[in-house]
Amino acid sequence: MRRVVACRRSGKDVNDRGKGRWQLCAANRNHVGLPSQRLEPGDEHGLSEPCAVKSRTHGSSGGKGPQGPYLSQLLHRDVGVIKEAQQRAAEWLAGMGLELKPSKTRITHTLHTHEGNVGFDFLGFQIRQYPVGKRHTGKTGGKNNQPLGFKTIVKPSKEAMKRHLSKIKETIVNQQAKHQATLIAELNPVIRGWSNYHSRGNAHQAFASADHQMFKMLLRWAKRRHRNKPMKWIVKKYWRIQDKGKWDFAPRNGKRLSQHREKAIEEHIKVKESRSPFDGDWAYWATRMGKHPELSRKEATLLKRQQGRCTFCGLYFKDGDLWEIDHITPKVFGGKEDYKNLQLLHRHCHDQKTSRDGSAQVQGTQDKSQTVEEPCEAKGSRTDLKTSREGDQPA
Numbered sequence: 001m002r003r004v005v006a007c008r009r010s011g012k013d014v015n016d017r018g019k020g021r022w023q024l025c026a027a028n029r030n031h032v033g034l035p036s037q038r039l040e041p042g043d044e045h046g047l048s049e050p051c052a053v054k055s056r057t058h059g060s061s062g063g064k065g066p067q068g069p070y071l072s073q074l075l076h077r078d079v080g081v082i083k084e085a086q087q088r089a090a091e092w093l094a095g096m097g098l099e100l101k102p103s104k105t106r107i108t109h110t111l112h113t114h115e116g117n118v119g120f121d122f123l124g125f126q127i128r129q130y131p132v133g134k135r136h137t138g139k140t141g142g143k144n145n146q147p148l149g150f151k152t153i154v155k156p157s158k159e160a161m162k163r164h165l166s167k168i169k170e171t172i173v174n175q176q177a178k179h180q181a182t183l184i185a186e187l188n189p190v191i192r193g194w195s196n197y198h199s200r201g202n203a204h205q206a207f208a209s210a211d212h213q214m215f216k217m218l219l220r221w222a223k224r225r226h227r228n229k230p231m232k233w234i235v236k237k238y239w240r241i242q243d244k245g246k247w248d249f250a251p252r253n254g255k256r257l258s259q260h261r262e263k264a265i266e267e268h269i270k271v272k273e274s275r276s277p278f279d280g281d282w283a284y285w286a287t288r289m290g291k292h293p294e295l296s297r298k299e300a301t302l303l304k305r306q307q308g309r310c311t312f313c314g315l316y317f318k319d320g321d322l323w324e325i326d327h328i329t330p331k332v333f334g335g336k337e338d339y340k341n342l343q344l345l346h347r348h349c350h351d352q353k354t355s356r357d358g359s360a361q362v363q364g365t366q367d368k369s370q371t372v373e374e375p376c377e378a379k380g381s382r383t384d385l386k387t388s389r390e391g392d393q394p395a
Contacts, residue, residue: 079114082107111150124160125201128153154201161206164194165213172221180238180251183221188258195263207260218249218257283308283317298325302344312349322347330359 076082090100108117111129119128129150137147167190175183222238240248250256275284286300287308308316326345329335345353
């Protein structure tokens, strides 16, 4: 990377192009200046001028985290450029009555250890590069695709793990005298929310570790409630042991506790540069996010599950296509109205699928054509009066 990137709290720019990079984590504090002189979000453009680099601003943090002190991340391949940028930034802040906070300002390397530090934490993730062999190494990409000799790993940071486990412990302690179902109802949103947030990184080991630590907390919670009972009795009361040796923390005939490792690791797909949430391409954004204001919840969910493809023809849905929700097993054959039995098809694909599975013949079609037969054709007697051959007799 040949430029310094100044980004806000929510941005990050780490890729595999180059032999690792130096990173400066800096935060300022209002030392002697007035409140109006404090750096607020949006003032980061002024930091690029004294550093004499090109800057790029990422999206805001959406209100997450403390507001006020400005946090910047500077990335470059040369440590000399990083130190020069730090010096110029300190001089620029001094003119405003501000200074870099020493406890939150450090220089580190993403691949090699520098001053006891390697990699950096950002938004609850640890971003670090590891040396690997030729079969697992990252590559530069492009026409001249070359191996780099290392691999970039983004995983939950130790501080994020510590905060999450502390939250679980606090919830369990506060529910010591409550029923098991109440404890499960309090823990499930915490577990699912944290797992969904970190499912885009390499979180498999972190999820397994969190489940292990949570099991020990729950076992301590159960033993505290029954001090004089043996361990076998406690496990049988609060856990449901499945056939494959899986232990579910659940009451009888009740909801079970969610596990971190149940959340599948999903690869993050970068948003196309030409795309915008306001471009009106609801097919793309519903496929990516699983929701869209112009689509129903059911249609958006099916679009995301099918990754934007019609399951009958295999082609992608495009803006302006007509589609219909189809039952995989038709309702006339016992199919149910749940997501497992639903799919999104093009309208013409739906017609072909219905004609093949035989549901149209079973349901029948409503005939709206006009009746062409005589009204009394099937009757034994005629409604029309027939005169005699001789005609009426004169009076």
